[in-house]
Amino acid sequence: MTAISTAPPVPRLASRHRLVKVMRLHLVNRLTYVGIPWIITGVALFISIVVALLISAAVPEAGRQDALQGMSYSWAVLSPLWYLAVVGVQAVSAVFPFALGFSITRREYALGTLLTYVVIAAFNATGWAILTEIERAINESGVVFHHFTALWLGEVGAGAVWLSLFALQILIFAVTSAFAAVYARWRSLGMLVLWAAVALLVLGLIAFAVLTGTAPSIIDWLMGISTVSFFAALLIPAALAFGLGWGALRRAPLRG
Amino acid sequence: MNSQNPVIQVDGLSRSYRDVAALWDVTFSLQPNMICGLLGRNGAGKTTLMRMLTGQDFPSAGSVRLFGENPVENSTVLQQICFVSEAQRYPDGFQARHVLAGAPWFFADWDAAFADDLVGKFRLPLKRDVKKLSRGQQSALGVIVGLASRASITIFDEPYLGLDAVARHTFYDTLLADYAERPRTILLSTHLIDEVSNLLEHVLVLDEGRLLLDQSAESLRGSAAAVAGRAGDVDSFVEGRQILHRDTLGGLATVTIAGRLTAADHRAATAANLEIAPVSFQQLIVDLSTRSAPAPAVASVVHE
């Protein structure tokens, strides 16, 4: 019989190191996090350009400026964000079980995934903010075109644009992952309870505002706060959602 | 027997989902560096046990110790484990090359050259979406990860669903060759018992969530015999012995009995015009897990 020691000592890798590895695992297929959002960005931009050209061709000279200005109400600039909701669900429904198969702990997975979200959101926000600035410069040169400079994005500074895009992405990632995590832990019953809780919370807040007669002042207050404060505040529900997701995932069993 | 510390120790482990007990009071320990088979019918609790060994699922009662520690959320322990699950899910758009690229980040002893070699042997397409691979190709990917991880504890759950006979033998041969070079603990669940029985050093058999057998493979081999002949003769021969299974055809009977037969038994059987045939490893497991005997009877087989 060969006698060999029970457990060859494995160096205890710094957990920081492991988190970066989890991020690399998320990004090993770059199409998911980087490729598709930017393909959507490209396609949406292309459609906006075609629409702008059609408007220029179809609308008489007089109303053309106004019509082109109307494009600033399109949601096209936010279209890649909807895809990120899919990414947030998939990160839990597929990458999580895959990560456990690679002997990653739940904690390492959760923190590594948060790191991935932050890095990806920052990367995308930077790219979109730069394009917003470029478009703003083009508009200042007299060409009227609104794709990135749509909604509030044309009206605030570059920093606020970046923060708003960053916060929106983080919120979407966190909320969709939290829903997927609740499903992973408690299945359909969990989904039911979570949706009911969210609905009750929203209804409760509205009822509170209406019944106490504070609704108008709340709306005034909401209209009054700055873009930066508003989007920075989105990081609070994002953090709550992430906490909920972690709480669910911490004891979520893998099932076949 | 060597008296090293067990590499896997399971005590009174139970797992129930709502009111269904998937695993019930399972206790065993495994010494390091052996190939152990985890056998049993579908739904016997094999996958549930493996998931709890690897911290993927949580016990309702009892404990699991790997290298003396609880594996749940234990990075140091988990890094020495590779669990290849038949039901492994892969992220959308993941290709085999993505899986193999990520593996060395998490398995300290990963051997990339070995993995490449196995990709060739199993003819695994690297640049196709894993979800579009055939069942057998997905299994091959799992087998490659499990073997190339060279983890101190490597756990294979039905690793070769969909693999053809050639690929399965490639797996057995590679496993043996690599194991001979680098002994480690390998836990293998399967229902192709006859194919793997010669590879196993130890056998655990689960049935309906209970541990039916925890025994060395060699001691199990030949520990049962089938006695065939006229029903009356057979019955008097097997009287007082542990009966595992009984078939009758007209006035003829075949009875499988537990325990090794002595030369005197053989002479007695020959004298009584009875035929004695060996019971294959697989048949023995099937007989053990289909009969509805109470638990104490099982224990007497185990400690035969």
Add this chain to the structure above:
Amino acid sequence: MDEARPIFQQIAERVENDILSGALSEEGQVPSTNEFAMFYRINPATAGKGVNLLVEQGILYKRRGIGMFVAAGARERITARRRELFVLEYIAPMLAEAASLGIKPDQITQLIENQLSERETR
């Protein structure tokens, strides 16, 4: 592999057979445990047990760092033991079968002699 008996015994027997047939010569090296395991597709521990059985019986001996060799006189020892088993494993069952077929003792001797002379003429 025969299902009824432990594999390590069967491995030991096969090595003995190879020694008897001259495929493995005395003082010649025998394959390693791992080579046996690979060849017969069995667990290396089982192959090792078979080889160790032969070491205990003095059929094989170990040279540290080199490998396993057939001991001098191994052939003779195996032959001697197999001769003892010959009665138990061949003669006794033959007589039992003969009895169940109603073949009388003098008929058995006659049949054996016939077989022997047939072999000689061949």
